[in-house]
Amino acid sequence: MKIINPYEHSITIDEELCVGCVICTLACPAKAIRVKDEKAKLIKSGLCIDCGECLRVCPQNAVKAMTSRESEMQGFTVLAALPSPVLYSQFGEMYSPNDILLALKKIGFDYVYDVAVSVEEVFIALNEYLNRKKNVRPLISNFCPAVARLIIKNYPDLIEHIVQIEVPRELSARAIRKKIAEEQNLEFDDIGVFHITPCAAKMISITNPVGSERSNLDGAIAIRDIYLSLINALKEDGDDEILQRSSGVGISWAKGSASKLGLPNRRTLSINGIKDVVKVLDDVESGKLRDIDYIECSICPGGCVGGPLVIQNKHIAARRVETLIEQYGSKSRLNTEQILKRFEMDFLLTKNLWEAQAPDPLDTDLSRALEMMNKIEEILEILPGKQCGACGAPTCHSLAEDIVKGEAKLNDCVFIRNKELENALKRNN
Ligand code: SF4
Ligand code: SF4
16 A cells, blocks of 8 residues: 655654544545554545545544644744734734734744735735636635645536635735845845644645645744744733734635625625535536636635634634624725736736646556456445444445555455454354
8 A cells, every 4th residue: 555755745644643543534535544553544645635634533633734843944034924814813802913913023923914915905806807707607716725636636627617816825925025025135035934824734735736836935834833922922012013904804714704795796605614615516516506606615614713723613713703804894995906907917816737636547557447446346245335444444435445456455344354253263163
């Protein structure tokens, strides 16, 4: 069985901590995990979509997020932090978004950029983009890296539905890097730009982006990794510089519903959680949702506030986002004309680099592949069909496929093994 290099993906599994309970195997929507010798392993690099579900469900804390470590921030002359709007929802009512942006400066970032502003910029451009792309409906958001991977792997026909405007974190990174380079007369490589993220998928969208050549970011730091430092910094006195420019429109992005405020005159849907995302993509694929203009999809339940690397309960975080929307208003204060001018000049568009990623075939030789498919059906007749996961594969079909590929044995199935033992005992008696 090919075990992939863990650094190809946003998660890795600590074998010391893993007890082989198969909870992650059963939860993985991509069937990318197997348990072998009581240890979970990520297999087949083409399968994992970086959804973080395994990270969320592992009771042993054995699944680790591959986000940036402190050492990766060293060596830059200047550091910039780009917090996801989710960060604003992680603290009590006593701390405003501006207090939180200032706290990021207090813990060592030289520059901080309010990514919620770029969210508003994207939605102004998106309204115009919807006019340009009248013949494709519905358009689908591109900002959740796990949804993007799900589409290129499982829904290649929907690639043309994906919006090709840069995602907010990338626009923010481009803007802050340019500003710092000009202000400090620095080369781009001297500037370290880090996203403060609620999920590990953002890291893989930086190291291995889908839909663009390279990221403008240098890494991603988990919200939960800097939470304590931020709490301490929030308690300190500091200056009263204004860093927050966003309204409630940009902040509402944290709970996956920015389209409601950002595209008020369009027919939009906000979908979150892997099961609902899959259902909706199935519907789009079968042509059912052509009356919808835009679908905002997040793989995490509740939107990005439900990311696996946050601290706050997603319901409380969503409530905090609602309060912030009331406080900062449901209309963007950005200059629409200026943004549309940049959009007209294609400054906000991604390069068209979306490519379908077909799953690995059973065999490159067609007749051999057909033979293997028949063999899988034969093995499925023998397996009990209980889908229990006790063999270490998520379904009986996955075990049958692994057996045909020579990566598992029939008696990995505990029911078959028990039968074999019973028969052996009978023979010996
Ligand atoms: S959930 Fe997966 S990684 Fe965590 S202990 Fe169980 S088998 Fe191991
Ligand atoms: S990140 Fe998602 S797709 Fe990848 S192994 Fe974990 S549960 Fe499966």
